[in-house]
Amino acid sequence: MIVYLVRRAGQSVLAVVAMAVLVFLGVYAIGNPVDVLINPEATQAQIAATTQRLGLDKPLWQQFGIFLGNAIHGDLGTSFVYGRPALDIILERLPATMELAVVALILSVGLGVPLGVWAGLRPHGLAGKTIMGGSILGFSLPNFWQGMLLILVFAVLLGWLPAGGRGQTTEFMGLEVSFLTLDGLSHLILPAINLALFKMSLIIRLARANTREVCLQDYVKFARAKGLSGRRVVMVHVLKNIMIPVVTIIGLELGSMVAFAIVTETVFAWPGMGKLLIDSINLLDRPVIVAYLMLTVLIIVTINFLVDVIYSLLDPRIRLSEMKG
Amino acid sequence: MKAGKTSLIAGIFALGAMPALAQDLAIGLKSEATSMDPQFHQLSTNIQVHKNVFETLTSQDAVQKVGPGLATEWEAVDDTTWRFKLREGVKFHDGTDFTARDVIYSFCRVPLVENSPSPFTIYTASIADMTAEDDHTLIVRTEATNPLLPAELWSISIISADTLGAEEEVVFGPQGTCEGLGDVPQSPAFNSPDVAVGTGPYKLESYTRGSELTLTRFDEHWGGTPAWERVVMRPITSDGPRVAALLAGDVDMIESPPIQDIPRLEDGGFKIVDALSNRIIYLHMRQEEGAPGIEGAGDTNPLMDARVREAISLSINREAIAERIMGGYAQPAGELLPPPMFGSSGRPVDAYDPDRAKELLTEAGYPDGFTITLGTPNDRYINDEQVAQAVAQMLARIGIQVNVDASTASQFFSRRNALEFPIYMAGWGASSGEMSSPLKSLVATFDEKTGMGPTNAGRYSNPAMDEVLLRAMSTIDDAERDSLLQEAGTMVLDDYGIIPLHYEQTVWAMKPELDYEPRVDQYTMATEVKPAG
Numbered sequence: 103m104i105v106y107l108v109r110r111a112g113q114s115v116l117a118v119v120a121m122a123v124l125v126f127l128g129v130y131a132i133g134n135p136v137d138v139l140i141n142p143e144a145t146q147a148q149i150a151a152t153t154q155r156l157g158l159d160k161p162l163w164q165q166f167g168i169f170l171g172n173a174i175h176g177d178l179g180t181s182f183v184y185g186r187p188a189l190d191i192i193l194e195r196l197p198a199t200m201e202l203a204v205v206a207l208i209l210s211v212g213l214g215v216p217l218g219v220w221a222g223l224r225p226h227g228l229a230g231k232t233i234m235g236g237s238i239l240g241f242s243l244p245n246f247w248q249g250m251l252l253i254l255v256f257a258v259l260l261g262w263l264p265a266g267g268r269g270q271t272t273e274f275m276g277l278e279v280s281f282l283t284l285d286g287l288s289h290l291i292l293p294a295i296n297l298a299l300f301k302m303s304l305i306i307r308l309a310r311a312n313t314r315e316v317c318l319q320d321y322v323k324f325a326r327a328k329g330l331s332g333r334r335v336v337m338v339h340v341l342k343n344i345m346i347p348v349v350t351i352i353g354l355e356l357g358s359m360v361a362f363a364i365v366t367e368t369v370f371a372w373p374g375m376g377k378l379l380i381d382s383i384n385l386l387d388r389p390v391i392v393a394y395l396m397l398t399v400l401i402i403v404t405i406n407f408l409v410d411v412i413y414s415l416l417d418p419r420i421r422l423s424e425m426k427g
Numbered sequence: 428m429k430a431g432k433t434s435l436i437a438g439i440f441a442l443g444a445m446p447a448l449a450q451d452l453a454i455g456l457k458s459e460a461t462s463m464d465p466q467f468h469q470l471s472t473n474i475q476v477h478k479n480v481f482e483t484l485t486s487q488d489a490v491q492k493v494g495p496g497l498a499t500e501w502e503a504v505d506d507t508t509w510r511f512k513l514r515e516g517v518k519f520h521d522g523t524d525f526t527a528r529d530v531i532y533s534f535c536r537v538p539l540v541e542n543s544p545s546p547f548t549i550y551t552a553s554i555a556d557m558t559a560e561d562d563h564t565l566i567v568r569t570e571a572t573n574p575l576l577p578a579e580l581w582s583i584s585i586i587s588a589d590t591l592g593a594e595e596e597v598v599f600g601p602q603g604t605c606e607g608l609g610d611v612p613q614s615p616a617f618n619s620p621d622v623a624v625g626t627g628p629y630k631l632e633s634y635t636r637g638s639e640l641t642l643t644r645f646d647e648h649w650g651g652t653p654a655w656e657r658v659v660m661r662p663i664t665s666d667g668p669r670v671a672a673l674l675a676g677d678v679d680m681i682e683s684p685p686i687q688d689i690p691r692l693e694d695g696g697f698k699i700v701d702a703l704s705n706r707i708i709y710l711h712m713r714q715e716e717g718a719p720g721i722e723g724a725g726d727t728n729p730l731m732d733a734r735v736r737e738a739i740s741l742s743i744n745r746e747a748i749a750e751r752i753m754g755g756y757a758q759p760a761g762e763l764l765p766p767p768m769f770g771s772s773g774r775p776v777d778a779y780d781p782d783r784a785k786e787l788l789t790e791a792g793y794p795d796g797f798t799i800t801l802g803t804p805n806d807r808y809i810n811d812e813q814v815a816q817a818v819a820q821m822l823a824r825i826g827i828q829v830n831v832d833a834s835t836a837s838q839f840f841s842r843r844n845a846l847e848f849p850i851y852m853a854g855w856g857a858s859s860g861e862m863s864s865p866l867k868s869l870v871a872t873f874d875e876k877t878g879m880g881p882t883n884a885g886r887y888s889n890p891a892m893d894e895v896l897l898r899a900m901s902t903i904d905d906a907e908r909d910s911l912l913q914e915a916g917t918m919v920l921d922d923y924g925i926i927p928l929h930y931e932q933t934v935w936a937m938k939p940e941l942d943y944e945p946r947v948d949q950y951t952m953a954t955e956v957k958p959a960g
Contacts (some may be wrong), residue, residue, distance in 0.1 A: 133841035139544035142468040145878030199697030257675035265675040373637030
């Protein structure tokens with residue numbers, strides 16, 4: 103077991119280092135930040151001074167060395183645009199993105215699972231077919247377009263909800279959140295739906311397929327034969343068993359929702375990390391781009407590592423085969 | 428059907444937002460201020476926000492004419508000495524009085540701002556000394572003759588020496604050698620309203636990065652009570668959502684609505700305000716041997732020949748570009764700054780004459796034309812890539828085959844500055860509002876030592892013009908400088924050293940209850956938004 107963990111941790115570290123190299127080289131390839139940042143009226147001498155101050159006059163390997171050296175101490179550089187540590191700026195935006203992702207997750211699970219189970223129980227009924235048809239739409243319509251449509255219908259035509267922004271926020275356990283005020287909540291609804299639609303469709307399809315499979319299992323038939331109520335059969339015997347794959351998916355998708363809510367955040371002017379990434383790319387704010395991507399890599403690698411560890415604890419087969427390999 | 432939908436939209440915002448309009452104003456901006464420190468990043472998105480909170484010694488009106496600001500009058504005592512009379516009775520937001528000491532402190536802090544991506548030192552570098560004759564009289568000495576000083580002072584925001592912890596006496600020294608500054612607060616501190624204290628019509632209430640910026644009225648402003656009690660500025664970077672926010676009534680006014688959405692906004696009952704900007708869109712050509720990206724022209728660079736450059740200019744139908752591609756929101760350009768701005772000569776726009784262009788090419792020895800790469804950004808100027816494509820087609824008609832190489836702004840500017848393009852399209856906004864700005868940056872001979880021609884990526888060089896320009900830049904007398912600048916501009920254009928295409932028009936869309944006096948510098952300033960009527 104220890105051997106397995108050590109090997110797995112080593113792989114994770116390797117992945118992070120490989121990503122650091124790729125990210126740094128990739129970012130280095132896209133243009134010179136000084137050309138974008140500096141006022142065009144600046145003279146050649148002022149441009150040279152700024153280039154030097156940002157450390158961009160050094161050769162690539164040296165810049166990378168400085169970056170690695172600082173990164174080991176937890177310093178991912180100072181933002182060119184904001185003049186503050188890149189990591190601080192990203193973490194400042196994290197609560198907004200987390201809130202959006204969590205609400206979207208609750209929506210997609212809260213609606214996706216019941217709808218999927220219903221469709222699975224009555225696959226040939228009108229409701230079941232409608233739900234499945236709807237989930238195909240949720241899958242295939244581009245996220246950006248969905249967002250614009252939501253704005254057009256609910257904000258412009260009906261005027262029920264605001265078109266974007268975060269609205270009023272209040273402090274909750276030391277974090278700025280918007281779901282506690284009416285104004286904040288009204289700002290949260292549309293982007294959360296936009297972010298949730300795709301995941302919801304995924305969960306609906308997953309839940310439906312599993313429900314149909316589980317319904318044919320002997321223990322469900324036996325439960326029905328025993329004369330248990332339909333409600334109890336669904337709530338206890340079916341639901342419990344379909345939740346295993348659903349939970350796995352939720353775990354994986356939460357990471358991607360936090361890291362890549364970019365489209366939704368841009369459409370709804372939501373002040374989260376994704377929007378920061380887009381703005382930073384446009385301004386070639388290298389330290390923020392690199393720090394963001396490194397943070398994302400770290401989050402996903404960590405989640406994957408934990409998932410692998412949990413799997414190996416749950417399933418002895420994985421543990422054994424890995425040990426042999 | 429269309430009319431029904433339109434009136435529905437109009438009805439919704441009329442019902443929903445009317446009551447709020449009386450005192451509050453919400454503006455949707457296309458990009459966000461990166462800091463509330465007015466001396467941190469010299470960037471138009473920052474400056475237009477700071478101008479509501481901070482003031483400067485001089486002001487620039489909607490057509491960039493320099494007028495009084497915190498200084499009421501000034502005179503040039505000799506070629507390098509200026510005397511400024513400061514406005515009396517001006518208070519900072521926290522109640523402290525405005526004196527010459529605050530001005531000296533403000534200029535002293537500029538070189539001390541850390542991590543600035545684009546420092547304001549380009550405007551303070553020419554200042555050799557500043558002394559206060561009394562609390563409201565300031566003497567400024569410059570290193571060399573600098574007629575642009577009053578215009579440049581518009582860029583340095585005045586901050587409060589007392590609030591920021593300066594000592595009783597602040598003594599000026601050049602390049603960050605001032606004394607008595609105390610512990611100078613750095614940029615992040617300015618995100619707090621306690622530090623971001625200015626004398627402007629609005630006070631900073633809160634600044635939430637990425638989300639919104641709130642300003643409140645400063646009742647004791649020397650210029651009278653501003654129009655709005657509260658102003659909210661929200662960055663909405665994508666065009667579609669920004670228009671939607673206006674349609675939905677989330678904001679009262681937006682900047683830069685996409686041109687294709689303007690008819691729809693007008694149908695919806697919104698007011699569209701537009702004005703000619705100081706931004707010229709131009710073509711610049713590499714005028715040196717060994718230019719890359721040219722084929723079929725033998726060993727020489729055809730762009731070295733003024734007849735070829737003239738042919739390029741004559742082959743472009745600027746009217747068609749302004750009408751069809753820019754939707755009427757551009758004006759064909761005959762020079763680098765729209766008349767009647769300072770230093771413009773009113774030179775007529777080059778006529779569209781493809782036959783003459785073809786003749787000129789033949790005379791120059793290129794009867795069959797040649798092939799060339801045209802560089803352009805695709806997300807920086809209004810419809811930039813489409814304009815470049817149109818230019819390419821027009822040039823094809825006289826035999827010059829053009830490959831358009833369009834890339835995102837960050838890529839384009841790096842490649843342009845690395846001299847990768849034989850011909851490129853770009854834009855220039857004259858921040859000083861004077862012809863000296865485009866001439867100095869775009870067409871003066873590139874020279875790292877003197878700082879001339881920093882954006883001259885065509886490497887055009889005309890020593891005679893350089894001389895006239897330098898003379899203009901050290902002439903204090905306005906009338907004389909004006910005529911020298913006109914002369915220099917005419918020399919470049921007669922030589923077809925650069926080809927002006929059009930002046931962009933800046934557009935704002937707002938509710939009909941509002942009024943905005945459009946500015947040539949494209950700034951969106953809450954102080955200039957007034958209730959209509």
